[in-house]
Structures are given as C-alpha cells and as structure tokens.
Amino acid sequence: MTGAAPTDTPTHPVLEQVLARVVERSSEGRRVYLERIRNAAIIGPARGQLGCANLAHGFAAALPDDKTALRKSRRPNLAIVSAYNDMLSAHQPFETYPAQLKAAAAKAGAIAQFAGGVPAMCDGVTQGRDGMQLSLFSRDVIAMSAAIALSHDMFDGALMLGVCDKIVPGLLIGALSFGQLPTVFVPAGPMTSGIPNGEKSRVRQLFAEGKVGREELLEAEAASYHSAGTCTFYGTANSNQLLMEVLGLHLPGASFVNPGTPLRAALTDAAAQRAAAITWAGDEFTPIGEIVDEKAVLNACIALLATGGSTNHTMHLVAIAAAAGITLTWDDLSDLSAVVPQLARIYPNGSADVNHYQAAGGLAFTIRTLLDHGLLFEDVLTIAGPGLRRYTAEPRLVDGELAWVDGPETSLDLDVLRPVDAPFAADGGLRILRGNLGTSVIKTSAVAPEHRVVTAPARVFDDQADLLLAFQDGHLHGDMVAVVRYQGPRANGMPELHKLTPVLSSLQDKGHRVAIVTDGRMSGASGKVPAAIHMTPEAADGGPISLVRDGDLITVDGDTGTVTWHVDGAELPLREPTGRALSDAEWVGTGRDLFSMFRHHVGTADTGASVFATPSPITARPTRTATLVEENA
Structure with missing residues (x-):
C-alpha cells in the first residue's frame, strides 16, 4: 500500500x-x-x-x-x-x-x-x-x-x-x-442513519418525565436502532x-x-x-x-x-x-x-x-x-x-x-468537524477530577460551560434504581449532587448507568444545579450533566465516597479539575460507611455467581479495571529469533 x-x-x-x-x-x-x-x-x-x-x-x-x-x-x-x-x-x-x-x-x-x-x-x-x-x-x-x-x-x-x-x-x-x-x-x-439523535433524546426525557408512554418511547428507539x-x-x-x-x-x-x-x-x-x-x-x-x-x-x-x-x-x-x-x-x-x-x-x-x-x-x-x-x-x-x-x-x-x-483537505461540514486551527473547543473535553473524595473522570465536551461547576447538597443512592424511583415519586427537587456508589468493579462489576441521564437532564432543564458523582461508569451517555465518574477508590474498597451522607455539600468543578466534599475533617473519624456492595451470596442469577472471582481480583478503574496481572519475564528459547523484525525492516 x-x-x-x-x-x-x-x-x-x-x-x-x-x-x-x-x-x-x-x-x-x-x-x-x-x-x-x-x-x-x-x-x-x-x-x-x-x-x-x-x-x-x-x-x-x-x-x-x-x-x-x-x-x-x-x-x-x-x-x-x-x-x-x-x-x-x-x-x-x-x-x-x-x-x-x-x-x-x-x-x-x-x-x-x-x-x-x-x-x-x-x-x-x-x-x-x-x-x-x-x-x-x-x-x-x-x-x-x-x-x-x-x-x-x-x-x-x-x-x-x-x-x-x-x-x-x-x-x-x-x-x-x-x-x-x-x-x-x-x-x-x-x-x-435513523431518526435524529436529538429527537431520540427528547422522547427519552419526555418518557422519564411521564409525558409519553412506553409505546411512544419504543417507537422512537426502534426508529433509531433500525x-x-x-x-x-x-x-x-x-x-x-x-x-x-x-x-x-x-x-x-x-x-x-x-x-x-x-x-x-x-x-x-x-x-x-x-x-x-x-x-x-x-x-x-x-x-x-x-x-x-x-x-x-x-x-x-x-x-x-x-x-x-x-x-x-x-x-x-x-x-x-x-x-x-x-x-x-x-x-x-x-x-x-x-x-x-x-x-x-x-x-x-x-x-x-x-x-x-x-x-x-x-x-x-x-x-x-x-x-x-x-x-x-x-x-x-x-x-x-x-x-x-x-x-x-x-x-x-x-x-x-x-x-x-x-481524503479531504477541508471539512465538508464545520458544524460537525473542524480543523485544529478553528476547533469547537481548545481542549479535548476530558479531565481528571481530584479531591478529598478520590480521583475521577469528567467528560466536559457535552456539558455547557454554565453547567460545569456545581455546588449542591448530596443525595446518596446505592443503586440507580433507587434514584429513578425517587424521581418518579417526586422526591428529587432543587439543586443536588447525586452520589451513586457501590457501582465500581469490585462492588457489582461496574454496570453502565445510562438510565440516569434523562432524569438528571430533566432536573437540570428545570433550572436546578445538578451533577453526579459515582464510582460507576456512564460512557458517552454522561451527556449534558456534569458527571464525575469512575471514582476511585470505590465505595466497596472503603473509599471516602462510602462515608457521604444526604445533605453533605459537594462541589464538582469541571473547569479546575476538582471535586470537593465540604465536610469537617474532625468529623470523618466518627463516620461509618453507609450502604454496601452485594455479597457473593446476593450476587447470583443471570450468571453473576460465576464471576465472583472477577469481583475479588479486579483492579481499580484507573489501572484498567482488569483481572490480569503483569506477565513475568521468560527465558528466551534458542529455536526462536529475537531479531526477526529488524531483519525484515
């Protein structure tokens, strides 16, 4: 070639x-x-x-x-x-x-x-x-x-x-x-391409708000994934x-x-x-x-x-x-x-x-x-x-x-793709957040600048289903930092939390200051709400996130790369972890019991969340050649 x-x-x-x-x-x-x-x-x-x-x-x-x-x-x-x-x-x-x-x-x-x-x-x-x-x-x-x-x-x-x-x-x-x-x-x-992504997102949010039914939602999803x-x-x-x-x-x-x-x-x-x-x-x-x-x-x-x-x-x-x-x-x-x-x-x-x-x-x-x-x-x-x-x-x-x-030397649609000298933003929209809760990742590229810094009381959940239920029952209102924990690799395999995005987006659209802090993952679906994800150490490893209580003030700052838990340091030794990861006895069904070994041996999110160890050196075998690549260069 x-x-x-x-x-x-x-x-x-x-x-x-x-x-x-x-x-x-x-x-x-x-x-x-x-x-x-x-x-x-x-x-x-x-x-x-x-x-x-x-x-x-x-x-x-x-x-x-x-x-x-x-x-x-x-x-x-x-x-x-x-x-x-x-x-x-x-x-x-x-x-x-x-x-x-x-x-x-x-x-x-x-x-x-x-x-x-x-x-x-x-x-x-x-x-x-x-x-x-x-x-x-x-x-x-x-x-x-x-x-x-x-x-x-x-x-x-x-x-x-x-x-x-x-x-x-x-x-x-x-x-x-x-x-x-x-x-x-x-x-x-x-x-x-199916229906526009904005239309799909709109219907998802309407469903989360109870304004359209399952049939309308399914129709939109089927028109997108078609x-x-x-x-x-x-x-x-x-x-x-x-x-x-x-x-x-x-x-x-x-x-x-x-x-x-x-x-x-x-x-x-x-x-x-x-x-x-x-x-x-x-x-x-x-x-x-x-x-x-x-x-x-x-x-x-x-x-x-x-x-x-x-x-x-x-x-x-x-x-x-x-x-x-x-x-x-x-x-x-x-x-x-x-x-x-x-x-x-x-x-x-x-x-x-x-x-x-x-x-x-x-x-x-x-x-x-x-x-x-x-x-x-x-x-x-x-x-x-x-x-x-x-x-x-x-x-x-x-x-x-x-x-x-x-290939093209210029973009054919500057609303979608731009050159380096005329970008949408000067940085790549990914930051590491550090603070007294640990280390996490935030994707700011989809978050409007006015939403990238949030200081609000914590609302603590140990399962995304609990947050969704609280929203459906009308218990979520006002500014908040949703803390969704025990969602890391060692807790339950770190499932994606896609279903939270429409709910949090709905609250943000009503004028509330909203963010999420989680030891789970949200991938590209973290969307327009600031999300401090992959928090490590995770709650199941005894990370500080396990000590957060409802009402604690938290700042998620996507501009400075910090996440701050505003809690008196003298109080921390008096706190006990709340919530818990699933035990092996509970982590069963849908094949999960076969993966208990993975939960016990998986590494942290920042080291790749892998169960593999670094291979040890081996002794060269005389029948092989160590210079094959150089000889064929």
Missing part, C-alpha cells in the same frame, strides 16, 4: 513530554514484552513445529486443497476469531465474513481457518438489567477466549472480527498476548472503530463504511489479503505487538480526545497498553486533553451521528489536521505500512476495483 509522504511538522512539545515519561515508566515492561514476542516469532509456518499427530488434528476437517497446503506448510494460515451473533446489530454482518475471508485469503496465496468465537454482549440490551453487571468483566473473558483460539500454534496471522463495547478491547488484549502474530481487525460498519450495523451515536462501539484505525489495525478508511455495500465487501476482502501480505510469507512482516507501541497508544488517546469519544476508554486504553507492556495513566490522558482541541461534535456531544461525521471528512480529515499541526505521532507502524499519513487516504471503488484516494 502506498501513502502520502510524511511532513516535517514538529511534534507538539506536550506530546513529546508525555511520550518521554511513558517510555521511561514502561521501559522494563515493554522490554520484557518485546523480548517475549520476538522470541515467539518464527520464520516459516508456525505449525511447522507441531508433531505429526498435532498437525493431523489441525487439518483433519479442512477442504482437500487446504489440507494439502496445511500439510506441506507452504502457505501462511490465518486465524479468524469472531464475535458474531445475530442479536447484536453491529455483529450480525459478520455471519458471512468467514467464508468471504477464506476465499479472499486463498486468492492471496494463504489459508484461513475459523479459530474460535468469543462472547459478545450488548450493553444496549442489558442496560439497567442484572446482566449489565457482567459487561465490563466480559472484556477480559473475551481476551482469554481469543487467546484460546490462537493457542494452537497453527496460525501465522489473525483476523479479528468485532465492533462493540468490551469486545474490541478484549480482542485486542487477547491479540497482544500473541503479539508475534500479524493481526488485522475487520470492522462491519455503522447502520444507516438495522444491521453499529448504533450510530458516538459511544464506545464507534470509539472502538476510530481507535483501531488510528492504531493502524484497520485498513485506512475502513471504520465507518456501512454494511451491505460493495465498498464494505471490497474492504473485507482486502483485510484478508493484507493480513496474508504482512505474515512471514511476504516482505512486510508486521506483528501486532510491534505496531501497538508507546506512540501508537498515545495516538489513540489523542484521537479519542479530539473527537469526544467514550469515557470507557479511560479504562480500556490503560488495559490495552498494559497488555503491550506499556504503563499508561489517567494523568497522561489529562495532560494530552489540555492541548488536544475538540474537533468533532457527534452525538451525544452534538446532533450529528457517525455517518454525518464520515460524510464531513471523517477520520481521514481528522488525522490529516492533527498530523499537520504536530498533534499525532506520524512515525508509527501500521498494517498498511510505515507512517500514519497513510490514514489520510479514503477507500473508493474505481471501475469496480478497490483503491485509496487522497
């Missing part, structure tokens, strides 16, 4: 400063990781080291031509790992991908085998239900499932099929545990797609092409062909563990900030980085946010959806303007070849053939 020539634009000094400290902080972990994956890389088919019985099991069910090729180890073999199910609209298109990828791989002189499926749950379906308490934990289950799929030593590369919330981060963490394998992520694209493809608002799923492209793991321009189109089909074919080209069999050997380095991780952070992406990635990016031996912190994200301007307004940060963003110039323009102003690291590896400038190109069908053309 060819790409635009690099420029000599200097990198912003803050980016260089953050990079330097990430590299220093990660030096030992990254060294160990690279040593491990380089020792695991081999020249020639991975299955060449299998015994005869092992290999015979691996090709027993293959088609005759594939069986011959696998037996003789003449062609690279690609693992297909898929999160397909037809209950998730975003993943339904993957049903036909394995056969298509196998055919495309064959044309490229490779073989592809379906290596395994991973679970894929939908936060939209489980919202407010007990099943949502498994959502965050599913990320690490997906990572482990992907690792099992790749564990057979049959594969020379991988194709990862996933789109939604915890699924792509899980697939990437799993893939990074096999960092010696070239790996291409294959998206399915967003559904076409077909195969990713939901079109800019939540975690579409943030995933943007990040995979900026990390260089998608083909350029692949993220936001609608399913069921000729261009989508051509890009899927090209993904298999590219995966074959970057294995040992070609001259561009590019393992995923070499792509996802410190610069690539920071590029992902910057793109997330510039577009107002999901706050879930303040955890996922930390966990992804750790899987590659890199230590990323919330401070890194916060410092980047201070110099990365807000370039996009996509719902819930605006009225446009991702299709409108794509039409306005999309990622090609976003990457171009950030690169042109020194706000991305250009000198990175990607599956398309060296250099992020390649991702300023857009895919097109020219006489029926896939080609890449220069």
